[in-house]
Amino acid sequence: MVSLGISSDDDIDAMVRIDQVNDLIASWPKCDLPEELIRDIAVSQIALAGWCWPAKASWIAQAVLSIHASLCVEIGVYGGRSIAPMALAQRHLGIQGKVFAVDAWDNDIAVETPTTQENDKWWGTEDLTAVKDRFTSYLLREHLTDRIRIAEMASDDAARCFASPRFRNKVDLIHIDGSHSEEQAFKDVKAWAPLLRHGGLLVMDDIAWETLGPSIQLLNKIGDLVYEERSEPGSFAAFCIDQAKASAFCN
Numbered sequence: 001m002v003s004l005g006i007s008s009d010d011d012i013d014a015m016v017r018i019d020q021v022n023d024l025i026a027s028w029p030k031c032d033l034p035e036e037l038i039r040d041i042a043v044s045q046i047a048l049a050g051w052c053w054p055a056k057a058s059w060i061a062q063a064v065l066s067i068h069a070s071l072c073v074e075i076g077v078y079g080g081r082s083i084a085p086m087a088l089a090q091r092h093l094g095i096q097g098k099v100f101a102v103d104a105w106d107n108d109i110a111v112e113t114p115t116t117q118e119n120d121k122w123w124g125t126e127d128l129t130a131v132k133d134r135f136t137s138y139l140l141r142e143h144l145t146d147r148i149r150i151a152e153m154a155s156d157d158a159a160r161c162f163a164s165p166r167f168r169n170k171v172d173l174i175h176i177d178g179s180h181s182e183e184q185a186f187k188d189v190k191a192w193a194p195l196l197r198h199g200g201l202l203v204m205d206d207i208a209w210e211t212l213g214p215s216i217q218l219l220n221k222i223g224d225l226v227y228e229e230r231s232e233p234g235s236f237a238a239f240c241i242d243q244a245k246a247s248a249f250c251n
């Protein structure tokens with residue numbers, strides 16, 4: 001499938017041009033993903049704002065394919081660059097999955113617990129509404145509105161909504177990339193890890209940040225590290241969660 005109806009060299013809209021997509025595909029990191037899925041992810045990388053880079057996007061999509069992740073959650077969506085690969089991989093599998101997009105897109109909530117002065121200044125003034133609008137336009141164009149469900153609220157509030165038998169121990173994959181403050185990141189791991197099914201994957205972004213130390217310590221207690229990347233564009237790690245340990249350490 002060719003995303004966004006791209007079939008010529010024309011600009012298809014202000015979001016994506018075919019030559020940009022082709023250039024990105026030409027430099028795509030080696031991976032086992034099918035060509036059409038790489039193409040869809042490449043389009044999303046160009047269309048959407050964010051920090052997810054091609055190798056990480058490929059890793060996330062491969063994880064969804066490998067564990068048939070039909071129920072996924074992302075905490076901290078921003079422009080959608082890291083959540084799109086989850087939904088696109090689900091669509092490629094042909095499963096009727098759901099990916100919940102948890103983000104408040106609210107400056108005050110983004111800086112509620114402090115990180116660094118520079119980081120908080122950026123998050124306190126970024127036009128998050130415009131970023132979200134671009135994401136929702138992409139969802140409409142890609143016919144992903146049924147698969148990606150937006151929960152526009154603080155992650156603490158969302159965690160309370162999701163703490164129900166419908167989700168507890170049922171989620172296949174969670175990507176945590178919300179606030180990078182020590183306090184909030186730790187709260188996010190503690191609140192969301194128990195939703196994973198036994199053997200589900202928790203992907204933690206920016207593990208190189210000092211503020212994420214306590215979160216990583218907790219993740220090492222409740223799961224096994226299955227992947228870790230510390231590269232130039234960024235860092236992330238994936239943990240396979242032990243449900244019994246998550247219940248014991250996170251409640």
Ligand SMILES: C[S@@+](CC[C@H](N)C(=O)[O-])C[C@H]1O[C@@H](n2cnc3c(N)ncnc32)[C@H](O)[C@@H]1O
Nearest residue numbers: 050051052076078082103104154155177178179
């Ligand atoms: C680093 S960005 C996410 C980047 C995205 N995952 C990517 O790879 O492009 C962090 C996002 O978390 C959101 N956020 C920060 N604190 C939050 C909170 N307490 N509740 C909900 N969302 C929050 C911000 O609005 C922001 O969009």
